[in-house]
Amino acid sequence: MPIVLATISRALESPPGIWDWDEFRKFLFSRGVLEGVAITIMLSVTAQIAGSLIGLGLYFLRRSRFIVFRGFANFYIWIFRGTPLIVQVVLFWQIFPFLRIGNTLDQAFNFKAQFGLTNEYFVSGLLGALLALALNEGAYMSEIVRAGIDAIDVGQLEAAKSLGMTYGQGMRRIVIPQALRVIVPPLGNEFNSMLKSSSLASAASVLELYQVTLSYGRATGSWITFVVIAIVWYLTLTTIWGFIQARIERRLNLSNIDPGQISKIPWWRRMFGAGIRDTVAPETPEVALPVNDRR
Amino acid sequence: MNGNGQQSSNGPMVDAQDVHKYFHGNEVLKGINMRVAKGEVVVLIGASGSGKTTFLRCVNHLEKIDKGRIYVDGELIGYQVTPGGKVVEANEMESARRRSNIGFVFQRFNLFPHLTALQNIIEAPMQVKGVARPEAEARAHELLKKVGLDQKADAYPARLSGGQQQRVAIARALAMNPKLMLFDEPTSALDPELVGEVLRTMQQLAQEGMTMVVVTHEMGFAREVANRVIFLHDGVILEEGSPEQMFNNPQQERTQAFLKAIL
Numbered sequence: 001m002p003i004v005l006a007t008i009s010r011a012l013e014s015p016p017g018i019w020d021w022d023e024f025r026k027f028l029f030s031r032g033v034l035e036g037v038a039i040t041i042m043l044s045v046t047a048q049i050a051g052s053l054i055g056l057g058l059y060f061l062r063r064s065r066f067i068v069f070r071g072f073a074n075f076y077i078w079i080f081r082g083t084p085l086i087v088q089v090v091l092f093w094q095i096f097p098f099l100r101i102g103n104t105l106d107q108a109f110n111f112k113a114q115f116g117l118t119n120e121y122f123v124s125g126l127l128g129a130l131l132a133l134a135l136n137e138g139a140y141m142s143e144i145v146r147a148g149i150d151a152i153d154v155g156q157l158e159a160a161k162s163l164g165m166t167y168g169q170g171m172r173r174i175v176i177p178q179a180l181r182v183i184v185p186p187l188g189n190e191f192n193s194m195l196k197s198s199s200l201a202s203a204a205s206v207l208e209l210y211q212v213t214l215s216y217g218r219a220t221g222s223w224i225t226f227v228v229i230a231i232v233w234y235l236t237l238t239t240i241w242g243f244i245q246a247r248i249e250r251r252l253n254l255s256n257i258d259p260g261q262i263s264k265i266p267w268w269r270r271m272f273g274a275g276i277r278d279t280v281a282p283e284t285p286e287v288a289l290p291v292n293d294r295r
Numbered sequence: 296m297n298g299n300g301q302q303s304s305n306g307p308m309v310d311a312q313d314v315h316k317y318f319h320g321n322e323v324l325k326g327i328n329m330r331v332a333k334g335e336v337v338v339l340i341g342a343s344g345s346g347k348t349t350f351l352r353c354v355n356h357l358e359k360i361d362k363g364r365i366y367v368d369g370e371l372i373g374y375q376v377t378p379g380g381k382v383v384e385a386n387e388m389e390s391a392r393r394r395s396n397i398g399f400v401f402q403r404f405n406l407f408p409h410l411t412a413l414q415n416i417i418e419a420p421m422q423v424k425g426v427a428r429p430e431a432e433a434r435a436h437e438l439l440k441k442v443g444l445d446q447k448a449d450a451y452p453a454r455l456s457g458g459q460q461q462r463v464a465i466a467r468a469l470a471m472n473p474k475l476m477l478f479d480e481p482t483s484a485l486d487p488e489l490v491g492e493v494l495r496t497m498q499q500l501a502q503e504g505m506t507m508v509v510v511t512h513e514m515g516f517a518r519e520v521a522n523r524v525i526f527l528h529d530g531v532i533l534e535e536g537s538p539e540q541m542f543n544n545p546q547q548e549r550t551q552a553f554l555k556a557i558l
Contacts, residue, residue: 153405161391163418164423166387174407
């Protein structure tokens with residue numbers, strides 16, 4: 001025990017460059033760091049939305065009766081789940097210069113002049129990272145979408161059809177709204193991951209939160225300080241998201257449960273997704289049936 | 296009764312001709328011929344696996360058929376005849392339009408659990424027929440009153456008993472103003488004490504002149520309400536007749552054995 005305490009007190013007195021309270025206070029809310037946080041949020045939200053739509057598209061491709069579409073979807077998923085995300089980020093970053101449109105993109109958006117940036121292919125990096133994150137997320141989301149839609153009883157689509165609705169109307173109005181309740185909890189986890197894996201955009205020189213703190217650390221030599229700044233911000237983002245997710249889940253379940261019941265669950269349990277499992281009413285009472293006579 | 300403005304034919308409501316259906320090489324319908332007149336109530340009976348549910352699902356094109364034709368009010372169901380005389384599956388819009396004239400009531404109700412009773416009923420009229428909300432809601436309240444559930448308009452299905460759910464499902468089907476109602480074992484998933492309320496709703500519908508084809512094991516209902524009882528066995532119609540004839544004096548040995556087992 002004395003050895004541990006001695007180590008800690010020595011660490012806190014360690015020379016500037018490793019840990020520096022002043023630097024921490026100065027940079028936690030500095031413009032550069034806040035811009036990094038903003039880019040992280042923007043990147044994650046955009047990639048998650050795009051990835052979810054890609055996942056939905058992949059679901060329908062996989063359900064297509066044309067083998068070409070099914071094959072494409074399976075190939076896509078095989079590629080994006082079978083290679084590291086960081087490799088995909090670098091690939092899509094470099095694809096624009098490779099196609100000889102890297103500089104064109106930079107000039108078209110003119111961010112470099114506007115923000116006095118020096119790194120080449122800045123727009124390529126941002127677009128490439130966004131593309132890689134979204135395409136990669138799509139591969140994982142397709143699995144989640146599939147589980148969500150398949151969880152809905154086929155009788156729901158049949159009922160919709162029997163009322164004269166088309167497949168599209170039935171999916172849009174009846175099946176997908178129900179599937180969303182199944183999809184939201186894993187989708188929330190995906191976005192939590194996304195907030196963190198967006199840091200891989202740093203591999204494409206995107207000045208998101210991690211890259212910003214990394215470069216400050218490199219410049220000042222005060223590595224731990226800036227790693228802690230990154231930790232504080234990532235934890236803030238994921239914690240806020242945890243609250244938002246719990247709210248969304250409760251809203252989606254309102255129709256199935258007594259409104260009075262929700263407030264009985266303590267907030268700290270709701271935050272960890274207790275709402276759904278604890279309060280959802282069974283859809284239809286299970287009744288012992290004779291063998292389902294479908295023949 | 297016809298909401299699509301087409302002319303009703305003078306022929307039978309249902310005209311099934313030589314309907315064959317295979318499941319995985321297994322022939323479950325072996326040439327069904329059946330005519331149901333307008334306003335008639337027909338009850339299909341038969342053991343599990345006899346093909347009665349499958350046939351009902353074919354009438355609504357929830358199942359494809361492998362041979363034969365089914366006409367509902369003179370319209371070919373699920374298929375269309377090309378100018379060259381070939382029979383091909385109808386496109387989705389056309390199938391959907393023809394289905395919208397046929398109400399289907401499922402064994403397991405299949406209400407939409409994310410919608411209230413009222414929303415369940417107005418969904419299809421608004422989406423499919425483009426009925427305005429106030430009009431659709433007024434009609435829905437009318438139908439809920441008819442099935443005795445107007446006070447449950449804003450309840451979600453999970454809050455309703457099985458019998459109430461099935462009555463909402465009937466109201467939902469009626470909201471499309473169907474010419475024909477198909478019932479697939481509508482009371483089989485219900486607790487015994489809830490069967491009566493659903494059967495009464497169906498009986499009322501029959502008395503109003505609705506054409507109905509009902510698959511059921513409720514022989515009391517068949518006896519009282521049906522104009523005709525059809526006994527299916529192993530994918531064919533083995534015997535048919537009036538309820539008195541079928542229950543009091545069945546001709547076929549199989550029918551006798553089935554009725555003896557079930558009554």
